[in-house]
Amino acid sequence: MALTREALQSKLLQQLLAHPELGFKILSDEELLASIRNTLQQKSTDELWIFAYGSLIWNPLFEYLERCVVTIEGWQRKFCLLAPIGRGTIENPGLVLGLEKGQYCQGIAYRLPINEHLESELLLLWRREMVVDSYIPTWVKTKRGNKEIETLTFTVNPQHPVYVNNLSKANIVESLATARGAIGSSSEYLSHTVKGLLAEGIEDRKLIELEHLVKAKQKEESQ
Numbered sequence: 001m002a003l004t005r006e007a008l009q010s011k012l013l014q015q016l017l018a019h020p021e022l023g024f025k026i027l028s029d030e031e032l033l034a035s036i037r038n039t040l041q042q043k044s045t046d047e048l049w050i051f052a053y054g055s056l057i058w059n060p061l062f063e064y065l066e067r068c069v070v071t072i073e074g075w076q077r078k079f080c081l082l083a084p085i086g087r088g089t090i091e092n093p094g095l096v097l098g099l100e101k102g103q104y105c106q107g108i109a110y111r112l113p114i115n116e117h118l119e120s121e122l123l124l125l126w127r128r129e130m131v132v133d134s135y136i137p138t139w140v141k142t143k144r145g146n147k148e149i150e151t152l153t154f155t156v157n158p159q160h161p162v163y164v165n166n167l168s169k170a171n172i173v174e175s176l177a178t179a180r181g182a183i184g185s186s187s188e189y190l191s192h193t194v195k196g197l198l199a200e201g202i203e204d205r206k207l208i209e210l211e212h213l214v215k216a217k218q219k220e221e222s223q
Contacts, residue, residue, distance in 0.1 A: 003086075003183045005061050008124040013131050016085045016182050024132040032126040036119060039137040044150060048114060050125070051142055051153035053077045053107040054097035055189060058196035061128070062121045064110040069200050070142035070149060076102025077204075079172050079190075081134055082162040087179060087186045094179030094186035095172060097193065098135070098156035098163070106202045109142055109151050134160040169213075176210065177217040187214050 001007070018026050027035075040048075051070065052060065054077060079095040088094025099105065112118065129135050135154035142151045156163055167175075179186040194211050197204050 001183055003055075003059060003061070003128070005124065007183075008061065008127050011127065013086070013127060017132055019085060019090070021090055022084060027131055027133060029123065029127075032123060032130055033119070035130060035137065036122045036126055039152065040122075042139055043152075044139075046114070047149075048112045048118070049142070049149050049151040050110045050112060051107055051140060051151040052110065053099055053105055053153070054193055056110075057108050057200070058192045060110060062110070062112065062125055063117070064112050066111045067108050068144050069106065069202065070109040070144045070151065071104055071106045072140050072142045072151075072153075073104050074101065075099050075105050075140065075155070077105050077107075077207075078102070079167070079176070079210075080156060080163060080165055082164060083179070083181060083186065084162070086181045086183045087189050088175070088181045089179070092179050093175065094181055094189070095167075095175045096186070096189060099138075099153060100156045100158075100165070106197075106204070108200060109144065109149060129154045132160070132162075133157060134162050169210075173210065173213045173217055177214045177221070187218065190214060 014026050017024055077097045078100055079097055081096050081098045083094035083096045084090045087096055134157050136157050138153055138155045140151055140153055142149050176186045176190050190211055194207050
């Protein structure tokens, strides 16, 4: 099944991630709303921008007024979060991207409308990104050409059990090539991200190399 607005509205991820073998604490809507309100209190401008570095590039699922390519310094996207349900299984967890300390990262910034629907739009986003607390809502400075924009993004929570920072490239390729879960495969996630970035003129060489290695691994295992 695909991840859609309807799936988020029906709390699909909460239901999937409440698997008893995982033992995750599932945040309630009340807890998610408290997180949203606390996060917005830290905003220092009248605009609200969301920085996307992974699936939000090609499947944002929220309303926005404009989007643009931006760069952030001091952070990098990396396959460092296990996906034991959505993009994999408990027996063969997939991987998804997180944002952790590094050199720099290019992605997409979305400007959201500030209106009476903002909180409900953000609740859908929080149900997607924050339901098990594996990310931390973080305000970062991004650059759009010479202009600086304050954006909200989701950085990894290094204390969460799904965070992994010591995987070898071979382990990452193996997981991406073989894992499939309730909302699709890890290899599809990688491919869509690479295509989404290239469509915006962003060439992430590390992800492109991973995609080549994953395809080669899949071809080898199919023979």
